[in-house]
Amino acid sequence: MTLRLASFGMRGFVGESLSLRPVMDFASAFGAFVDGGRVLLARDTRDSSPMLHDAVASALIGSGCEILDLGICPTPMLQFSVKPLEASGGISISGGHNGMGWNSITLIDRDGALLEPAGGETVLDIFHAGDFLRRGTDALGELKPQPYFHEHYFARLGEVIDGSRIAAAKLNVVIDPLGGAGCPYLKQFAAVAGFNCIAVNDQPSGYLPREAEPRPRSALQMASFIRHVKGHAGFVLSSDMARLSMVTETGEPVSEEFTFALIADYVLSRTPGTVVTNVCTSRMIDDIARCHGLPVVKTPVGQAYIASRLEDEAGVVGGEGSGSVIVPQFSRGADGFLMMALVLEAMATSEKSLSGLIHALPRYHIVKRGIACESRSGYRALEQVPDHLEELGDTLSVDNTDGLRLDWENGWLHARASHTEQIVRVISEDRDREVAVQRAELMVRSIGALI
Numbered sequence: 001m002t003l004r005l006a007s008f009g010m011r012g013f014v015g016e017s018l019s020l021r022p023v024m025d026f027a028s029a030f031g032a033f034v035d036g037g038r039v040l041l042a043r044d045t046r047d048s049s050p051m052l053h054d055a056v057a058s059a060l061i062g063s064g065c066e067i068l069d070l071g072i073c074p075t076p077m078l079q080f081s082v083k084p085l086e087a088s089g090g091i092s093i094s095g096g097h098n099g100m101g102w103n104s105i106t107l108i109d110r111d112g113a114l115l116e117p118a119g120g121e122t123v124l125d126i127f128h129a130g131d132f133l134r135r136g137t138d139a140l141g142e143l144k145p146q147p148y149f150h151e152h153y154f155a156r157l158g159e160v161i162d163g164s165r166i167a168a169a170k171l172n173v174v175i176d177p178l179g180g181a182g183c184p185y186l187k188q189f190a191a192v193a194g195f196n197c198i199a200v201n202d203q204p205s206g207y208l209p210r211e212a213e214p215r216p217r218s219a220l221q222m223a224s225f226i227r228h229v230k231g232h233a234g235f236v237l238s239s240d241m242a243r244l245s246m247v248t249e250t251g252e253p254v255s256e257e258f259t260f261a262l263i264a265d266y267v268l269s270r271t272p273g274t275v276v277t278n279v280c281t282s283r284m285i286d287d288i289a290r291c292h293g294l295p296v297v298k299t300p301v302g303q304a305y306i307a308s309r310l311e312d313e314a315g316v317v318g319g320e321g322s323g324s325v326i327v328p329q330f331s332r333g334a335d336g337f338l339m340m341a342l343v344l345e346a347m348a349t350s351e352k353s354l355s356g357l358i359h360a361l362p363r364y365h366i367v368k369r370g371i372a373c374e375s376r377s378g379y380r381a382l383e384q385v386p387d388h389l390e391e392l393g394d395t396l397s398v399d400n401t402d403g404l405r406l407d408w409e410n411g412w413l414h415a416r417a418s419h420t421e422q423i424v425r426v427i428s429e430d431r432d433r434e435v436a437v438q439r440a441e442l443m444v445r446s447i448g449a450l451i
Contacts, residue, residue, distance in 0.1 A: 007120020011104035029127035031063025037088030042073035044094035047206030074241035079333030094240035113307035113332035167194030169348035179205035180239030214245035219253035241336035248355040256323035266346035273316030300402035365433035378417035381450035
């Protein structure tokens, strides 16, 4: 498996593509980027994370960095903590939504957002050139544990959500953090947000008890019992607490596309402003923003692009169809704890069930496919594929912001080469499910014939 490098981090299969030497060099490059400044360091519970933590810490110490070690900590909690702890940046070690064996090194900027492309390119230049800071023994950095960092996080969370309203609704909430970095903080979160927590897969573990990416098929376990425990809402999370899908009180596992849509609708009802999303998120977002009379700005795929454009546009909410939402009022990271709280607050405020909120949203049928191929082949195929789609007929628009997007009155089709995996992703959405499926299959066949 190939090591995947991006402006905001490094991802790979541990022991194969992701080994200690490139990890230490990458951390050293970041140490040089922040000029030996203060860096927050956190990890998840995967078996490889303690090893990678020690490698990253050693490299940062060698660069002269003061390391504030948050220990087992969700990536969004680290992102929130960068500003209050006055750090120059942060590094989170977490496999996130990837399966067992995978792990990643994620770089956080001084503002708490994923390192934006310009800064990331500088880190990559330093990494490839090997132009690191090499401190002598009199100028080495230091590792300092920070056991109480989360207190400020939950205090601030309590200020931006209406915990008393949620508490008055007397909600039973089922949460599955995948045995990941969110496990140690569930009780404190439930106390702040005011609900009864029914936790599953909540023991920190390197073993993943289900598929890591939150979506309907990884929520089937929860869907099978939520009615039996009288749960009002269920939340399925990635191991880094940055992605979220939902299960209704009726036992329906909901597409991850609804996470951003539901939260955006609620946030915009309280705070009008610009919405930021990527070019392959459900058209539900466009419809919701239109109902509120508000603009939508589209970006390439990736949380770093969303966070950067939210800053530029002074946006009030941003997110992606993967189940991630950023609310800049709180943080510049996609935060699972905040997402859960906002869904519960929407339920309590509207006095509606989760299924009621979901069914009130615009309805589309979305189809997602993947085509395994090397990145070079994927990019080359996407350049040629428009000449092979005559069967789709005339389109309203063609967008090349990130890959290829075609729009029609009632739907759209998008294909792009993944930045994190050797795959071309195809997403098709329409009010008519059969149409969405036909377009997706035609795109898959066309790309397959070209790679």
